[in-house]
Amino acid sequence: MSAHSSKAQNVLVFANFTDLLAYDKKGIKWRTERLAYDGFKITQINDVCLSGEYWDIRNETSQMFQVDLASGINLGQKIEL
Template sequence: MNSPTTDLSFPHNWSAKILPHPPLILPTRQFIYPKKAEDIGRGALEVMIRPAASEPFLGTFALGFADLAAPSGLWSSPDPDWLCAVAGGYAYLVNTSRPEQFEQIEYRPVQQVRALPCHGLLVFAGHHALQAWGAARKVWETERLSSEGVEITRIEGNHLEGIGWDMIADRDVPFTIDLRTGARIKLRGQAAETE
């Protein structure tokens, strides 16, 4: 696992610390994500989480991939009670006030995570598409943008720009996404039209 990222761009009602190993004295509350203990056999991201209004707990997040290119770390989310933990490309959103309530992002692996507080979105890049989560959970998912690998290159105003590999053209192809809807935008000269 690579050096973890911490991005607390969104206001949040919790504090969290990534631990190098499980604590010697375990807290009263412990949660494994996902819920199957065998999923942590490949390794895990151990995080001590302290919600503002309840007891601390240890979150053990199953590692997706040991590849250094797969992201790991902690992100605050558009909902101040929810935390996003990524362990080797497996991304989890956890309600820190009710830790048994969580979502696992379906991309395996997630290749990039971008916090966009001005849009109220946490954006996840997978191999083929993008997904955005807001305070109301999953807000949108793009169409297929790539045959293998999506990279976010720039965010300006309500547009997200990136590149994706087109297997038929045998090259990277740029794309632009409307952050309000997740729709792909075709650029013609200076004008933008939403499909």
């Protein structure tokens, strides 16, 4: 598990192995759908979005994802369950 903050969006984002959970001063702001099967990592956070990558076991390649910090919407790669 890891934690990342954005002063611009005033959120604290927690990452586990498959999804993200963001808190603001009122409590839970958003939670993403599953972004990965396992073990993704955050590679960048800026004023607008959080980016990361994960290993896709289906095709054995590294995949990228990007999440909007204001809404929690996945702007990048979506995984199919």
